[in-house]
Amino acid sequence: MIREEIEKDLTAVLKKLRISSSGLILEHPSESNHGDYATNIALQAGTSNSKLKTHNAFDLATKIVNTWRSLGLPAYLAKIEIVQPGFINLWLNNDYLITQLEEVIKKGDGFGWSNIGKGKTVVIDYSSPNIAKPFGIGHFRSTIIGTSLANIYRFLCWKVVGINHLGDWGTQFGKIIYQIKNNSLDKLLTVKDLEKLYIDFHKKAEKKPELKEKAREWFKKLEEGDSEAKKIWQMCTEISLKEFNRVYDRLGVKFEQTIGESFYQDKTKEVIETAQKKKLAVKSEGALVIKLPELKGPPALLVKSDGATTYFTRDLAAIVYRQKKWKPVLSIYEVGSEQSFHFQQLFAVAAKLGYGQRENFIHISHGLIHLPGGGKLSTRSGQTVYLEEVLDEAIKRAKKLGCKDEKTAEMIGIGAVKYFDLKNHPATNITFDWNKMFVLEGNSGPYLQYAYARTQSVLRKSNHSKFNFQNSIVKNDHLKLKPEEVSLLRALYKFPEVVMEAGENFSPNLICNFIFDLAQKYNLFYNRLPILKADTEEIVNFRLALTTAVGQVLENGLSLLGISAPEKM
RNA sequence: GCCCUUGUAGCUCAAAGGAUAAAGCAGUGGCUUCCGGAGCCAAAGAUUGGAGGUUCGAUUCCUCCCAAGGGCACCA
Numbered sequence: 001m002i003r004e005e006i007e008k009d010l011t012a013v014l015k016k017l018r019i020s021s022s023g024l025i026l027e028h029p030s031e032s033n034h035g036d037y038a039t040n041i042a043l044q045a046g047t048s049n050s051k052l053k054t055h056n057a058f059d060l061a062t063k064i065v066n067t068w069r070s071l072g073l074p075a076y077l078a079k080i081e082i083v084q085p086g087f088i089n090l091w092l093n094n095d096y097l098i099t100q101l102e103e104v105i106k107k108g109d110g111f112g113w114s115n116i117g118k119g120k121t122v123v124i125d126y127s128s129p130n131i132a133k134p135f136g137i138g139h140f141r142s143t144i145i146g147t148s149l150a151n152i153y154r155f156l157c158w159k160v161v162g163i164n165h166l167g168d169w170g171t172q173f174g175k176i177i178y179q180i181k182n183n184s185l186d187k188l189l190t191v192k193d194l195e196k197l198y199i200d201f202h203k204k205a206e207k208k209p210e211l212k213e214k215a216r217e218w219f220k221k222l223e224e225g226d227s228e229a230k231k232i233w234q235m236c237t238e239i240s241l242k243e244f245n246r247v248y249d250r251l252g253v254k255f256e257q258t259i260g261e262s263f264y265q266d267k268t269k270e271v272i273e274t275a276q277k278k279k280l281a282v283k284s285e286g287a288l289v290i291k292l293p294e295l296k297g298p299p300a301l302l303v304k305s306d307g308a309t310t311y312f313t314r315d316l317a318a319i320v321y322r323q324k325k326w327k328p329v330l331s332i333y334e335v336g337s338e339q340s341f342h343f344q345q346l347f348a349v350a351a352k353l354g355y356g357q358r359e360n361f362i363h364i365s366h367g368l369i370h371l372p373g374g375g376k377l378s379t380r381s382g383q384t385v386y387l388e389e390v391l392d393e394a395i396k397r398a399k400k401l402g403c404k405d406e407k408t409a410e411m412i413g414i415g416a417v418k419y420f421d422l423k424n425h426p427a428t429n430i431t432f433d434w435n436k437m438f439v440l441e442g443n444s445g446p447y448l449q450y451a452y453a454r455t456q457s458v459l460r461k462s463n464h465s466k467f468n469f470q471n472s473i474v475k476n477d478h479l480k481l482k483p484e485e486v487s488l489l490r491a492l493y494k495f496p497e498v499v500m501e502a503g504e505n506f507s508p509n510l511i512c513n514f515i516f517d518l519a520q521k522y523n524l525f526y527n528r529l530p531i532l533k534a535d536t537e538e539i540v541n542f543r544l545a546l547t548t549a550v551g552q553v554l555e556n557g558l559s560l561l562g563i564s565a566p567e568k569m
Numbered sequence: 570g571c572c573c574u575u576g577u578a579g580c581u582c583a584a585a586g587g588a589u590a591a592a593g594c595a596g597u598g599g600c601u602u603c604c605g606g607a608g609c610c611a612a613a614g615a616u617u618g619g620a621g622g623u624u625c626g627a628u629u630c631c632u633c634c635c636a637a638g639g640g641c642a643c644c645a
Contacts, residue, residue: 030584030587030589040587043626056625057625084588086625172645175644212644216643284642287643289643297572304643310643310644310645312645337640339639339645340574341572344573367638401607402607423582424581427574427575429574431581436580439581439594440607442592450605450607453605461604501585504585509583513583513584516593517591520609526608526609531604547604
């Protein structure tokens with residue numbers, strides 16, 4: 001990667017001047033007329049290094065550049081510039097950029113891949129909905145962001161274990177079992193039936209709080225292996241999974257493992273014993289807890305006063321299980337921000353029990369989806385938006401715009417909804433709004449898909465036998481590159497860096513930003529310059545190469561986001 | 570009350586401590602020779618919630634204040 005090469009070369013120069021290169025940072029200037037890369041090393045060294053304090057940063061930058069010149073500037077540089085108050089700006093030359101264009105075409109769907117994660121395993125816990133209720137919009141973010149993070153980490157050569165940690169255990173099932181037992185229901189067919197029971201339970205419990213006791217009792221029974229409870233639970237699970245898998249199929253979402261909380265019912269004992277042995281667990285108000293005064297909040301609840309476990313215990317057991325099975329160096333939990341205290345507790349306890357270091361765990365806490373009035377989504381109160389309804393609506397709107405067929409409409413509609421989520425930083429809250437959710441123009445999924453389809457359309461219309469870029473190295477002085485072409489070249493090579501950054505920061509939105517910018521640049525290029533009818537065959541070839549490369553990077557980027565790239569739309 | 574997160578253009582939002590704060594939507598004015606107008610261009614729109622501080626440099630880091638959202642043990 002060119003960034004590494006520049007860093008290496010600059011480090012050598014700094015070494016010669018005995019300047020520490022520890023603060024060496026290369027950035028892409030926000031203004032393209034400030035070059036492709038810039039460094040502020042002179043500004044940093046000029047002030048932090050006492051020996052050099054007499055220098056002003058601009059002089060130091062000059063010195064650095066002069067030394068570099070005397071050592072011989074590398075071939076990839078076109079221009080180097082020193083700017084007040086002491087920036088060093090670097091321009092890559094067009095011939096080098098063209099080699100990167102070839103690189104995109106050569107590597108194809110592998111362009112952007114890197115091996116920085118080689119040999120490392122990451123466990124990503126995402127989606128993880130509570131079953132026995134329909135798949136709501138509330139779990140959409142975790143599902144989509146988690147999928148994208150998994151794609152990104154896979155692309156960075158990590159071994160990725162995506163886990164759907166289903167909420168299929170807990171007092172909620174006590175509630176449903178109670179309802180079924182006391183309502184003499186003949187048959188339950190759908191998840192919506194189950195949801196109704198859940199809502200009804202909460203309505204009744206408002207007047208009769210003692211019902212909650214009943215629910216806990218039933219869950220306790222379930223955990224103790226009561227056959228009647230187990231039978232009902234199993235039925236709930238089957239009904240739910242059938243529906244959930246349909247939604248996952250539509251979304252194109254996959255997991256390495258789908259292991260719900262129920263899986264850990266016989267594994268919590270070990271965790272509890274460890275906590276007791278380490279003298280971390282103490283009795284409090286009849287329950288077994290772990291006190292965490294440093295977190296300034298209630299203690300972590302290990303065992304309830306009735307003897308049943310909590311999701312905290314099961315999450316701990318899951319950590320133990322995952323450590324044993326996969327030995328991840330990183331565990332990512334893509335879960336909503338309302339659970340951030342839970343994860344603070346979980347990670348703190350995991351570290352205390354010796355299940356890993358604090359830095360091996362991270363909670364990617366995404367913002368919540370609110371209803372327009374500011375209301376919170378809540379199954380209990382019946383405030384739900386069903387994901388499938390949202391998807392259906394998205395597809396309907398895509399069709400209205402004139403999609404060729406059902407399959408394309410689905411790509412566009414679902415792509416729009418996914419992109420709407422992913423383009424923002426995970427932390428932002430989202431207000432659910434039917435009109436905003438289905439953006440089909442501007443910074444949107446369909447915009448990118450359209451740009452991609454456009455590149456493919458151009459390529460289809462070209463006579464491929466003429467397009468022989470790989471064997472004819474094109475020199476830029478020969479082509480007299482237009483600004484629109486250069487701007488594409490200056491963008492394409494950055495893609496691998498963007499993928500890395502997105503992974504490091506757990507931010508798929510960085511990929512969105514990048515491919516949107518690329519698509520804009522391509523559209524400008526497309527509108528201003530003829531491709532197939534360019535003056536010379538050489539230029540036609542070059543522009544087709546650009547088109548191929550842009551299409552490829554758009555496709556790779558969209559694929560990391562989990563969005564399909566249609567050939568036609 | 571305590572803890573966490575977030576305050577950037579009318580709206581939705583972007584920016585590993587950098588240069589003139591980036592876009593999209595809405596609104597304004599334009600684009601029929603041609604490869605897909607779900608597109609393109611132009612102008613307009615922001616004392617980055619407020620006050621201090623650290624720094625050559627702060628939307629970014631620190632302190633305080635204000636506002637919004639979330640959480641505060643037997644739900645997950």
